[in-house]
Amino acid sequence: MEEIQYYRPTKAVIDLRAIQENIKQLREHLQSDVQIIAVIKANGYGHGDIEVAHAAIQAGATILAVATPEEAVHVRSHISNTDILVLGASPVSFATYAAQNNILLTVFSKEWVEQVALLQLTNKLKLHIKMDTGMGRLGITSTYELQHLYEAIAATKQMELDGIFTHFATADEKDTQYFNEQVKLFADMLQVLPVKPRLVHVANTATALVKDRSLQLDAIRFGISMYGLAPSHYVAENLPFPLKPAMSLETELVHVKKLAAGQSVGYGATYTAKEDVFIGTLPIGYADGMLRKLTGQTVLIDGKRAPIVGRICMDQCMILLPKAYTVGEKVTLIGTQQNVTISLDEWANKLDTINYEIPCIITNRVPRIYTS
Ligand SMILES: *Cc1c(COP(=O)(O)O)cnc(C)c1O
Numbered sequence: 562m563e564e565i566q567y568y569r570p571t572k573a574v575i576d577l578r579a580i581q582e583n584i585k586q587l588r589e590h591l592q593s594d595v596q597i598i599a600v601i602k603a604n605g606y607g608h609g610d611i612e613v614a615h616a617a618i619q620a621g622a623t624i625l626a627v628a629t630p631e632e633a634v635h636v637r638s639h640i641s642n643t644d645i646l647v648l649g650a651s652p653v654s655f656a657t658y659a660a661q662n663n664i665l666l667t668v669f670s671k672e673w674v675e676q677v678a679l680l681q682l683t684n685k686l687k688l689h690i691k692m693d694t695g696m697g698r699l700g701i702t703s704t705y706e707l708q709h710l711y712e713a714i715a716a717t718k719q720m721e722l723d724g725i726f727t728h729f730a731t732a733d734e735k736d737t738q739y740f741n742e743q744v745k746l747f748a749d750m751l752q753v754l755p756v757k758p759r760l761v762h763v764a765n766t767a768t769a770l771v772k773d774r775s776l777q778l779d780a781i782r783f784g785i786s787m788y789g790l791a792p793s794h795y796v797a798e799n800l801p802f803p804l805k806p807a808m809s810l811e812t813e814l815v816h817v818k819k820l821a822a823g824q825s826v827g828y829g830a831t832y833t834a835k836e837d838v839f840i841g842t843l844p845i846g847y848a849d850g851m852l853r854k855l856t857g858q859t860v861l862i863d864g865k866r867a868p869i870v871g872r873i874c875m876d877q878c879m880i881l882l883p884k885a886y887t888v889g890e891k892v893t894l895i896g897t898q899q900n901v902t903i904s905l906d907e908w909a910n911k912l913d914t915i916n917y918e919i920p921c922i923i924t925n926r927v928p929r930i931y932t933s
Contacts, residue, residue: 567928570813571845573920574896575608577616577933579789579805584620586802587769587783595777597621598646598762600784601636602628607920608788608808609929611639616933617787618643624665624760626782630655633664646689646724648782650699653677660686665723667691669700674713674720682719689724689760692750694743696730704753711754724760724779725751733767733793744776767792771799790905790916806905808920809896810927813889814862816842817882826879827871839882841867843892846876850923851894858911862892864899895919 584597591597599617601610614625614636625640627633628649636645646665656677659666661684668674668688677686690710693700701707714720727747731739747763764772764781770792789806791797820840826832834840843860845851853873859866860880867880880892895903909916 565928567930569844570811570815571843571849571927572811572930573607573923573927574809574811574930574932575612576805576807576809577612577931579807580608580613580616580787581620581933582805583787583789583807584617584622584783586804587781587786588621590801591769591777591781592774594779596623596760596780598624598626598780598782599787600626600648600782602626602632602648602784603921604632606784606788606917607923609931610636612929612931613787614640614643622783624780630659630664633662634658637662637664653680656680656686657682660684660719663687665689667699668710668714669693671706671710671713674710674717678713678717678719680719685718686720687723688714688720689726689758690722692725692727692747694727694729694746694750695739696728698728700727704750707750707753722758724758724762725754726760726762726782729763729765729768732765732772733796735795740772765792767796770801771796785917788920792917793915808905808923810845810894810923811896812843812845812892812894814841814886814892815844815888817886817888818842819885825871828874829872831872832870832879839885840870841880841882841886841890841892843878843880843894844876845894845927846874846878848875848924849927851878852912852922854912855908858908859903860892860894861896861898861901861903862886862890864901866901866903 599622601613604610605613624644626646626648630651633645633647651666653676660682665687669691691700693702714722760779762780764776766784766786769781785792789804820834820838822836824834847853859868869878870881871879905916905919908919
């Protein structure tokens, strides 16, 4: 990829070794014939789809998964050989490109198959049937539909049933009742198929890490923990191996000033110095994903926590410095300095959300810089 010169010091640093380490650890945990599908949707959970894909393939992943046709096209324009599975819905109009470029599509409608059959594809289109066993999202819900969908695919030479899968709603929770119902429903519905397709897969990260190994089946869809994050507190407490977070968020002080007691900071003048203080200005704001709700969150400078003061602006925010640091001093918003860590989970807690959302909200204005 082309070298871009960055002038602003704000960057998301992605440790590709951490991603590879997480995959290698998973590999040890899996039975030997289980394939790893690296889930790189949403630009690799905000980490960069192409770089993550290359690292994942090197570490042993054999299939890539994305959410949308556009994501598949983007990945295919950089990576020519590896299978790419589109987990979400694809329109009939995407079938021709998919067949020509070895993109595996998710299917859950007999009518869709019949319409694709009219296209007279010259390359074989590989399909994965999606079963809805309890997510209530995509997928067929009955053996009747499965039977008819299967027959529609079998009736055409242009399409091939390559896989069948389902997705769990509660795999990351301690309670197993709903999960077990989904497992059973999937197993029962599978009986309808006269032949087993190449890839039967049900496990997301949580299932692969904390559920019975028999659910690894032919492949597991490894998402959040490839990036070094646990799917939930429950999974975090029951991990079979330690995870290495891949993303840190860093910047530098671009201005340092002394405020006298009584002077204020930011829009609305919501922070007023009670005594003489040093304020540092950071070139990162809510347009970078540093949401205004993070007001009061701390950052790391010189291995110590310093609080954000005043309202976070679109492009900048201000921190209360423990002393007069110089411009250019490194500031870590997410990551580790001298054994002190601010995790993505800390941000997620502060924002009342899950860690999945955090790397996704770090916007494109923040360059992803890779170390390996
Ligand atoms: C996103 C997604 C995954 C990956 O989930 P993780 O919890 O990140 O492992 C797996 N399967 C499907 C269908 C998905 O949409």
